[in-house]
Amino acid sequence: MNKLEEKAVSLLQSGVKLILGYEKGDKGARPFFCHTPEDASKLIYDEHATTNLATYILKPELMGHDKVAVCATLRTLRAIAQLASENQIKEENLIVFTITEEGNGDVKEFSGIDEINSYLTDKELEVAQLYKELDEKLSGMSREEKWSFWVNEFSRCIKCYACRAACPLCYCTRCITDVNRPQWIDPWPSPMGNMEWQINRVMHMVGRCIGCGACTKACPVGIPIGYLSRKMLNDLSEEFGYIPGQAMKDGNSLSTFKPEDKENFIH
């Protein structure tokens, strides 16, 4: 029995009803809901475990009212930390553990959100290769060229909203696109409607996005939508001293006023 399985079995035997983890799937590791000690041997943890499990934590139909444990990757930890800062996590019902990077599949259980936050302080948020390439491509473009680049990219959007469903931080009970009186955003694909939806999505995520890339991974037509949120993270970092990949402290940048905020954008 490996350390992950041992941990899972002991949690399940001590009153935890469900362990959110990963099992082997056709495309590498995929999310797995482990309910019994017998199933614990199916749990795996490797570099292919990319789905952000925090997405499931906010689904009451899956979580129920019992204790749930999460085998969290860095991505999942970041999302849990941010969700906690937005008061979305019931700490008493959640056990979070990870497999430490340092070695031998050691299991580390966190005592609470504070410990998750301090664990994340020295974990730098990596920039995906795809985003680096885009950075290079876009940096040489004029405003007009950038605009037409994104209009072209979003022209492929089919408005399936997989990006919304996959995002651990997209948890509005009623999304603005589902509101039809008034209808703020066209629910069908149209050039401006697609742009409105993505701008809206990115702006709702500013300072909240933890850069996990779930949206990009979920997009069936392959639009690199996560790049926009990642770019916002960098801008926030420069303007407000936010550290990408860590939970926002003292409120959300764009909805919190501080007297010392820069005003250099006012002309």
Next chain:
Amino acid sequence: MEKRYINKEGLAKWFGSILNSGKRVYAPVRHGEKVDFHQVHSLEDVAEDYIQTTLSAKSVIFPRAEVLFSYKKDNKEVTLEDFNPDSVPETVIWKIRPCDAAGFIPLSDIFNGGYDDVVYAAHLNKTTLVSFSCAKADDFCFCTSVNGSPGATKGSDIQLTILPDGGAIVEIITDKGMALIKSAEDCFEPAKDEDKAKYLADVPVYFDLNTVHDKLKEAFSSDIWKQQSERCLGCGACAFVCPTCACFSIEENSKGSHGQRIRCWDSCGFSMFTQHTSGHNPRSTQSQRWRQRILHKFSYMPERINDFGCTGCGRCSRACPVDMNIREHLTSIVK
């Protein structure tokens, strides 16, 4: 079924003549790693070397968003402008896969069963499907488990099987297909004695479709729906890439005194799909919605329209961000 042979040059010439005839031609076009159907203007635009397009060709006949009618109000006068079937141009879908072509059969049964959906029928009647049999398949393909095959001709008007010399075996399945051949008769040669089966991909049979159908009759209250759907995010990507999913919603594009009524794709996987105005939702959990998806395709549709709502194209499994693999789920239902 009539057969012909066409050589490589003839194929290019025939394609050129279709383009020159003024027909709209949709074909797979590469965009980065993805290949999808777009309108093309030359043979060079057509993608090579791929297994499957991300989206099916469904949108050519059942567009993602379609204006059913427009209206205008001028004081007390209301003018309606209905969908005009004549506005749909003659269209050819080039290099569609046999599983995609087959998808239009259940789709047509849904839209044109009992009475013709004027809008759908207008597109269907003006579209000719030129399918290419599959020389390659991947692990997500399972057409042979759902009454299909890499060389199935059901749903196609013409099917080409590309030969090593760059030419093709041409099978003419319908009158519509014959008309497209006749428009450039000199491009073709008489059929050669070639066995098409030699050039087809090998797709294993994973499960018995009738067993799936039988098992599902008793499965409504089964625990499998919850087990299978736990990781489902309810994102709807599967329905949007599917060649047979037909769910739609009607939206209003109202701009004060004028506007349009638009038919848009929807998905039974969305929580809002069955939400009543009262707030009640008869399919309130994802497991109920997943059950609906499977039962609709493999139980209700065979009973109502005598056809399954799945052609084994594997797109839903490829698109799913959490690896919900429909072939695997169906296989586990049989066991």
